[in-house]
Amino acid sequence: MSRSSLLSVWVAVISLAVFWFPTRMADLVFCEPTELYNILNQVTKLSRLTEPNYLCLFDVRSKREYDESHVITALRVKKEGSEYLIPESVDLECVKYCVVYDNNTSSMEMFVRHATADEEEDDEDNSNERDRDLVSRPAVEFGKILTQFTHHPVYILRGGYERFSGLYHFFRTQKIIWMPQELDEFQPYPIEIVPGRIFLGDFSQACNPKVQKDLRISAHVNVSMDTGPFFVGDPDKLLHIKIEDSSESKILPFLRHLCHFIEIHLHLGSVILVFSTRGISRSCAAVIAFLMHKKQETLQRSWTHVKNCKNNMRPNWGLVTQLLEWEKIVLGDFVTDISDPLY
Numbered sequence: 001m002s003r004s005s006l007l008s009v010w011v012a013v014i015s016l017a018v019f020w021f022p023t024r025m026a027d028l029v030f031c032e033p034t035e036l037y038n039i040l041n042q043v044t045k046l047s048r049l050t051e052p053n054y055l056c057l058f059d060v061r062s063k064r065e066y067d068e069s070h071v072i073t074a075l076r077v078k079k080e081g082s083e084y085l086i087p088e089s090v091d092l093e094c095v096k097y098c099v100v101y102d103n104n105t106s107s108m109e110m111f112v113r114h115a116t117a118d119e120e121e122d123d124e125d126n127s128n129e130r131d132r133d134l135v136s137r138p139a140v141e142f143g144k145i146l147t148q149f150t151h152h153p154v155y156i157l158r159g160g161y162e163r164f165s166g167l168y169h170f171f172r173t174q175k176i177i178w179m180p181q182e183l184d185e186f187q188p189y190p191i192e193i194v195p196g197r198i199f200l201g202d203f204s205q206a207c208n209p210k211v212q213k214d215l216r217i218s219a220h221v222n223v224s225m226d227t228g229p230f231f232v233g234d235p236d237k238l239l240h241i242k243i244e245d246s247s248e249s250k251i252l253p254f255l256r257h258l259c260h261f262i263e264i265h266l267h268l269g270s271v272i273l274v275f276s277t278r279g280i281s282r283s284c285a286a287v288i289a290f291l292m293h294k295k296q297e298t299l300q301r302s303w304t305h306v307k308n309c310k311n312n313m314r315p316n317w318g319l320v321t322q323l324l325e326w327e328k329i330v331l332g333d334f335v336t337d338i339s340d341p342l343y
Helices: 003-020 033-040 063-068 124-130 138-146 160-167 180-184 209-215 252-267 282-295 299-309 317-331
Strands: 028-031 055-059 097-101 111-113 133-135 154-157 191-194 198-202 219-222 238-240 272-276
Touching (some): 033 055, 033 097, 033 154, 033 160, 097 138, 097 160, 191 299, 198 282, 219 252, 238 252, 252 272, 272 282, 282 317, 299 317
Parallel strands (some): 028 154, 055 097, 198 272, 219 238, 219 272
Antiparallel strands (some): 191 198
């Protein structure tokens, strides 16, 4: 076979490979309400909502429902006939989180579409077939379209707008256009560690009456040297662990009392805010220690859970070594390998 013939064969093979094995599309997965809440509240120096490629939130409900109220920053998905339109202003390939919601989708399964009043006036034989049409939920249908445009997973909000707005009513809005300056000034809420029960925040959030009211905070764990007007005259609802933001600070002697305090308030039905000055080191170590105690699990598992909830958490090295000692107390001789890049 000549060189030109061999080249032609290889071109044909490559073409077939491209045809039969196209680029893999992104996954379509469910997102729990607590996950979207935490995505909305991530920070660096400012709210991460200021980053153009961080989050794109899509609302596939009707225009009337969207205008009545929607989740902050959500874009309404428009239709042309029966086809969903992709917003041209968004570079989906670069967006980290694409989240889609409708009214109340809680399943990826198809559902039966019943004939509308107009369709019932059509030929009876055809309407009987339409009564049995299986179609995707709107959020799932649009989510499948988005998977063709992004390499990251596309998230479907479980329970849709109804469930999310019921849990986090303070994230409802009628505002459609968000200016960069408004996003710069957005004040994030504490991160949710245990849904509806334990939150992780900073000192300014602990001092904010609106945050306390919206999240129904009724007990505080203050892991810092800062003081504030928390439950004046009711010390049973405030645990103040006074340690400096330093690798030499000792948190280990306080961990049993901390876990006991949180367990009591969980039993009483309290909502607990654990906080430190910036909310990234001492308070994170305290929450990790409680999860290890409560779930009888390794430092690595508890660390991963908190890291997934709060992206910028970073207990200092001195606190990490004390968490390793706490792990021995909780689990016996098991010791997490701290040479793992995770730490």
